[in-house]
Amino acid sequence: MYPTTTAPLVLNERLPDPAVKILDKSFEKYRVLLGSVERISQGYSWAEGPVYFGDARCLLWSDIPNSRIMRWDEVTGATSVYRQPSNYANGNTRDRQGRLVTAEHGRRVTRTEYDGRVTVLMDRFEGKRLSSPNDIVVKSDDSIWFTDMTAGIDGNWNGEIGEQELPQRVYRIDGKSGQATIATDGMVKRPNGLAFSPDEKKLYVIESQPLERAIYVFDVDGTKLSNGKILIKCTKEETPDGFRIDIDGNLWCGWGMGTSELDGVRIFNPQGQPIGHIQLPERCANVCFGGPKRNRLFMAASHSVYALFVNTQGALGG
Numbered sequence: 001m002y003p004t005t006t007a008p009l010v011l012n013e014r015l016p017d018p019a020v021k022i023l024d025k026s027f028e029k030y031r032v033l034l035g036s037v038e039r040i041s042q043g044y045s046w047a048e049g050p051v052y053f054g055d056a057r058c059l060l061w062s063d064i065p066n067s068r069i070m071r072w073d074e075v076t077g078a079t080s081v082y083r084q085p086s087n088y089a090n091g092n093t094r095d096r097q098g099r100l101v102t103a104e105h106g107r108r109v110t111r112t113e114y115d116g117r118v119t120v121l122m123d124r125f126e127g128k129r130l131s132s133p134n135d136i137v138v139k140s141d142d143s144i145w146f147t148d149m150t151a152g153i154d155g156n157w158n159g160e161i162g163e164q165e166l167p168q169r170v171y172r173i174d175g176k177s178g179q180a181t182i183a184t185d186g187m188v189k190r191p192n193g194l195a196f197s198p199d200e201k202k203l204y205v206i207e208s209q210p211l212e213r214a215i216y217v218f219d220v221d222g223t224k225l226s227n228g229k230i231l232i233k234c235t236k237e238e239t240p241d242g243f244r245i246d247i248d249g250n251l252w253c254g255w256g257m258g259t260s261e262l263d264g265v266r267i268f269n270p271q272g273q274p275i276g277h278i279q280l281p282e283r284c285a286n287v288c289f290g291g292p293k294r295n296r297l298f299m300a301a302s303h304s305v306y307a308l309f310v311n312t313q314g315a316l317g318g
Contacts (some may be wrong), residue, residue: 007077008038008307011281019264019279020308027267027276030250035309037278040298041072041079046158047300048242049135051092051100052290059290061300062089064105064158072305074291088152088159091135091193091242091286095175096142096317103133105152105159109144109173122173122180128165135193135242135286138317139200142175143223145183147191147205170194170205172223184225188216193242193286196220197249197270198315204231204251206240215240215251215272231272237262242286246312250275252297256283265299280306289314 012019017036022028045065052059057074060082068084069092083089087106095101100112101121107130108123121144123130132152137145149168152159170183170191184191184205192208203225207214213234218225234240237258243251249270255277256263264280265287282302290296294313299306 008040010036010038011306012036017308021277021279022275023267023277024269024273024275026269030246030267030276030311032309032311037280037306037308039304040077040307041070042304044070044303044305046285047302047305048090048285049092049103050286050288050290050298050300050305051094052288052294052298053094053098054290054292055098057292059288059298059305060092060100061298061305062086062092062102064088064090069102088132090133090152090158091146093136093138093317095138095144096140101136101138101144103136103146105132105134107132107152107162109133109136109146121178122171125166125171125180125182129162131162131164131166131168132159134191137194137196139175139196140317144173144175145194145203146171146173147194149190149192149208170203170225174223181223183223184218184228187228193240193254195243195245195251196315196317197245198247200317204243204245206243206253208239208241211236213239215243215253215268232268238266239283240266241284244287244289245315246289246310247315248312249315250312252287252289254284254286254299254301256280264301265297278308 044063050061069082071082087104091103153162190209192206215232217231239257241254243253251268255266265278267276284301
């Protein structure tokens, strides 16, 4: 069925779009009054890990159960398969040299070189296999930070059943030596999404352990994380997954699954107060900022990918 070229589907014809909800007055300045939520692509088993390539004017994202990475062309609107099989790719980002870096549920972290070759950056720690790397970010010093949890080895839906050999952790790969170290161990039981604050002094990490879901914030202390604490405590119905940060330090979080009213993207200020919500017809897993001015929010949500212009920009490195 790929490639296809289709015009984006606008979900709501009314303006301002009622899907963009203001929970606090401070969110009003981030809303583009004439902007609408658009569905730009659909037909996926589970869409995750969007990342924007400005030089190629395209968006990549993972369709994990089908072990493929998809590509949407911003100019033509065409969707195509970028890579299949993808080793159950999940989270994607770019390093500061513009290369694709991917956390794969197939138990490794990889980098796609300029010529298309795939370099394995890490698949073991102290001789033991990773479980299923989930989400990934790159710091300005070229270090790669990623979460490793068991979602990909717990079943055969978005990975393959396997034995857990290591605790669920956040790791750091040094950008120069390639040496891997443990960034934090134990405080977050099942780490999922992660993102740096704009000044990179803090790292936010999502706890996805059922009944303990929360967003933690840590001080970045060299190669490790310190002073971890819960910034946002989730209710039983709230399920955060992945997120990105804007230049003002707000967290734009994939949200939902408890009730239809929660499905979409929940926006929090740096103090953890909810200020806005983007209602989607599906539970949203992850987001990224893109477009030539980094002011378009792309949302990977279950079976579809959505886009919305916003009045802010994504922080670098997301």
